[in-house]
Each structure stands twice: as C-alpha cells, then as structure tokens.
Amino acid sequence: MKWAIDPAHSQIQFAVKHLGISTVRGTFEQFSGTIEEDNGQVASVNVDIDVNSINTGAAQRDGHLKSADFFDTAEYPTASFLLTKFDRVGTDVTASGELTIRGATHPITLKGDIGGPATDPYGNQKVSATLETKFSRKEWGLVWNVALEAGGVLVSDDVRMSIDIQAAPAV
Numbered sequence: 350m351k352w353a354i355d356p357a358h359s360q361i362q363f364a365v366k367h368l369g370i371s372t373v374r375g376t377f378e379q380f381s382g383t384i385e386e387d388n389g390q391v392a393s394v395n396v397d398i399d400v401n402s403i404n405t406g407a408a409q410r411d412g413h414l415k416s417a418d419f420f421d422t423a424e425y426p427t428a429s430f431l432l433t434k435f436d437r438v439g440t441d442v443t444a445s446g447e448l449t450i451r452g453a454t455h456p457i458t459l460k461g462d463i464g465g466p467a468t469d470p471y472g473n474q475k476v477s478a479t480l481e482t483k484f485s486r487k488e489w490g491l492v493w494n495v496a497l498e499a500g501g502v503l504v505s506d507d508v509r510m511s512i513d514i515q516a517a518p519a520v
Contacts, residue, residue, distance in 0.1 A: 352476055352516035354382040354396065359514040361398060365486075366505035368497065375405035375414075382430075384476070384516055394432035394444065401426055418493035425451045440464065444480060450489040457482055459512065473517055480512045 361377045382396035400420045403411055415422040433456070434445040440462045448457040465476035486492075486508045495503040 350386045351519040352384040352386070353519040354380070354384070355475075355515045355517055356380060359516075360512070362511045362513075364509045364511075366507065368503060369501045369505070373405055373410070375403055375411075377428075378402040378404050382514075383519060391432070391435040391437070391442075391444075394430065394435070394446065396430040398428040398430075399426065400428050400450075419491050421451055430457075437463070442478070442480070444478075448484075448489075451491070453489045455488050457484055459510075461512075475515055475517055477515045478512070481510065483507055483509050 356379070359380075361380055362374060363376075364372050364374045367373045377398045377400065379399035379402035380396060382394065384391060385393040401415060401422045403414050403420070405411055405414070414420055417423075420428075428448070428450045430446050430448050432444060432446040434443075436443045442461060442463050444459045444461075446457060446459075447454050459480035459482045461478060461480035463476065463478045466474050467476075469475055485506050487506055493504070497503060
C-alpha cells in the first residue's frame with residue numbers, strides 16, 4: 350500500500366541554540382512525501398522539502414537562512430530524505446536514511462513512534478509518525494557563524510529536528 354503525507358496535518362520543525370542561551374525554532378511549511386508498505390512493513394519513505402518555505406517567524410532571519418550563508422535556496426531549493434532502513438518494535442521505530450541538504454547527502458537516524466492505521470470520521474484510513482533526531486549542520490555545509498566576544502558562537506552546530514506526519518492512502 351502507498352500512503353501520501355498530508356501536509357495539512359503534518360509538520361517538519363527544527364530548533365537551534367542562538368547565542369548559546371536561547372532556542373530559535375522554525376518550520377518548513379511546504380513538503381510532500383510517500384510511504385510504501387509491503388505486507389504491512391514500511392518498505393520505503395521519500396520526502397521532499399521546499400526549503401524556500403522556511404519560517405522562523407522573522408522575515409529577515411528567514412531571508413538570511415535562504416541565502417548562500419545557509420541553505421542557498423537559489424542553488425538548492427529542495428532538501429530530501431530517502432529511507433534506507435526501518436526497524437519497529439511495537440509502536441517504537443527507528444528510521445535510518447539519507448538526508449540531502451545543499452546537494453550534500455549524509456546518513457541520519459530518526460527515532461520515535463508510529464500510530465494507526467485508524468479511520469477518521471469520514472471513513473478514510475490514516476497512519477502517523479512522530480520522529481526526532483539531532484545532527485551537525487556543518488556536515489551539510491551549513492557553516493556560517495559569528496564568534497562571540499565572550500566566547501562561543503552565534504549559532505549552535507547542533508540542530509534538533511522533529512517530524513510529525515499523518516498520511517492517507519495515495520490516490
């Protein structure tokens with residue numbers, strides 16, 4: 350069975366420490382993806398993210414994140430994830446795959462849980478997943494930073510990403 354991610358009921362969020370004391374959070378508002386099952390087991394997951402849809406709640410910061418200092422969306426408008434391995438114990442899952450940002454592809458592992466299938470009030474089947482990971486942004490060429498006078502840097506290297514998706518049968 351093939352499932353399509355429902356962006357109206359899904360989110361891809363990230364969080365990065367700023368000045369070493371606060372956390373800046375953001376979302377990617379446009380993305381699409383599919384999940385394929387084979388005999389009830391997840392066989393593939395493909396997700397494409399429109400990096401230009403980044404939203405941190407501050408237009409000036411979003412513009413800087415889209416620039417060549419960070420995502421370089423003029424050259425690399427899309428980030429993607431391709432599943433390479435999926436392990437499930439009950440509702441707990443580990444999804445390993447290849448994350449591509451700025452044309453660089455590296456392995457990443459997300460952990461979380463899945464739900465469903467369930468039937469909505471209209472008789473439609475749904476499945477869900479909540480997954481989290483932490484990775485070094487420098488691995489993907491996101492190296493811009495400013496050294497702080499008191500020590501440390503403006504933007505942390507560590508990025509925390511959380512994904513909440515709901516999917517319905519693909520048509």
